[in-house]
């Protein structure tokens with residue numbers, strides 16, 4: 271098996287040849303899912319002013335210290351502070367209160383907010399459930415039924431983020447909460463590594479697009495869809511190009527067309543030892559073709575092509591082979607281009623559940639398709655059950671699977687109950703926020 275490359279060496283060679291894309295400034299929503307490349311400091315305190323966390327009355331805490339239901343404290347209402355209000359607020363004097371809404375600025379002199387439910391709302395009766403309309407309480411004093419401690423229901427200026435402190439560190443993955451923070455800080459754009467632009471090129475003279483009836487010997491291009499969707503799920507901006515017939519000139523022309531708009535190109539098919547292995551023929555020289563100690567996915571190609579030296583991964587044409595190859599090699603490559611610290615999908619250990627022992631070719635790492643069940647409460651391991659056989663044309667079984675089951679190179683069988691490594695395939699695998 272000495273002529274076969276290991277899966278790990280092949281991935282390491284690909285990652286060594288790549289460098290993360292140059293950072294660009296993007297509008298916030300375009301930066302969703304991207305890796306931040308600047309340290310963002312807080313330009314001005316958040317919140318920018320002391321404000322109320324309740325609808326109620328701004329008061330001097332000392333004024334209401336003795337308030338009870340039986341002996342309410344009566345305060346003169348001297349105005350109102352509403353969120354977004356532009357009027358200058360009066361300075362609160364002893365014996366006075368100011369109507370205040372959630373988020374509205376606290377007037378000078380006030381040091382607490384009494385929620386409206388602890389007052390008569392200016393109506394002269396018992397406690398109210400909500401702030402009465404303005405005309406009902408015009409000029410009326412408010413009776414406070416409960417004390418509020420100094421600082422109660424006040425959100426202090428800078429209590430969320432103090433000016434000059436670090437809000438988000440370079441390396442943070444931006445998701446909903448991080449984008450919200452940037453917006454709150456007033457940032458319209460941020461510097462991030464962009465999503466890689468990917469072009470997917472399916473090769474094969476037998477291929478026709480779905481929606482077109484099949485002629486003799488023809489099949490529908492499925493890899494183009496699997497790989498484009500997989501690239502998008504990995505965070506790329508991916509396009510499926512038209513399929514290319516098994517003619518090297520056509521593939522070179524198609525590549526020429528696509529290279530300028532791609533940070534990475536994926537081809538499928540044409541990499542084995544057949545008479546019409548177009549990718550191998552067209553790209554020999556700039557792409558290195560290898561045979562890996564792996565099943566499926568034995569034939570693989572990788573190189574930097576064109577003047578711009580765009581990374582190109584040439585995947586085998588069998589549908590399962592190309593998808594497994596994507597998960598093992600292309601996804602990490604895309605995440606490396608996007609600057610993600612963690613490029614591979616997380617692996618888990620799981621116990622094999624199967625009716626008959628599984629077999630695997632000697633000296634090759636096999637990736638079978640499986641259905642993974644996470645550990646039950648209190649259990650250390652989940653379970654995994656194979657879905658379909660090992661053949662690399664089994665698309666229907668792939669569509670029912672949610673994990674890859676790894677059988678190591680050294681093993682030729684795996685019995686029920688064996689503990690194995692599993693690669694769950696679900697979700698985008700996105701972990702926001704973390705910068706480590």
Ligand SMILES: Nc1nc2c(c(=O)[nH]1)N[C@H]1C(S)=C(S)[C@@H](COP(=O)(O)OP(=O)(O)OC[C@H]3O[C@@H](n4cnc5c(N)ncnc54)[C@H](O)[C@@H]3O)O[C@H]1N2
Pocket residue numbers: 472473474476477489490491492493494538539540541542543544547566567568569585586587588589591662
């Ligand atoms: N004599 C040998 N034959 C083969 C070997 C070998 O070592 N010696 N390796 C086999 C293995 S393993 C694989 S994997 C395939 C790889 O073949 P290619 O990458 O050259 O792919 P093609 O020959 O073009 O196609 C293989 C298979 O997949 C179908 N296909 C291709 N593209 C698509 C697509 N876009 N959508 C759906 N299906 C596609 C194609 O019709 C073929 O059936 O080689 C083995 N042979």
Ligand code: MOO
Pocket residue numbers: 564565566567568569586588591592662
């Ligand atoms: O290496 Mo192939 O990918 O087994 O079908």
